[in-house]
Amino acid sequence: MSGYGAVTAWATAAEKAVDLLGRWPEQAELATILENHGFYTPAGYHTMSTDHQCYSNAHFGELTWSDEHGAAALEDVSVFAPEEVSPPPGETSRDWIQGW
Structure with a gap:
């Protein structure tokens, strides 16, 4: 589950960043987008804190x-x-x- 969640967090944050920026984000921009980012996996809804710890x-x-x-x-x-x-x-x- 952790691997699935990590990939899903990254992919959904990247998608959000592209929608907001209109281009592929730099690594630092993607890290910022991950802060307070929420996403779904088969295990339910997850949120990423500002220190990049994921909660579910x-x-x-x-x-x-x-x-x-x-x-x-x-x-x-x-x-x-x-x-x-x-x-x-x-x-x-x-x-x-x-x-x-």
Whole structure:
């Protein structure tokens, strides 16, 4: 998912930059466009903070077998907002976890 999200963030920000600038953006311009940029992936909506940390909902559930689909499935899924599962902007994950 991280790779998919990274490519989608870059591609949608590049598209937005071309629409705004009327040309292909320089790297620094693209980095600026990524700040507070939002985009969708199969996992839901994501936003990029000003420090270029990406935030999205986290989904947790129990793995089970679905006879209907003949494949593994999640049940009893809970969804947590980014604020509940991610460090605040400007704080590293390590510092955030050590502060618990």
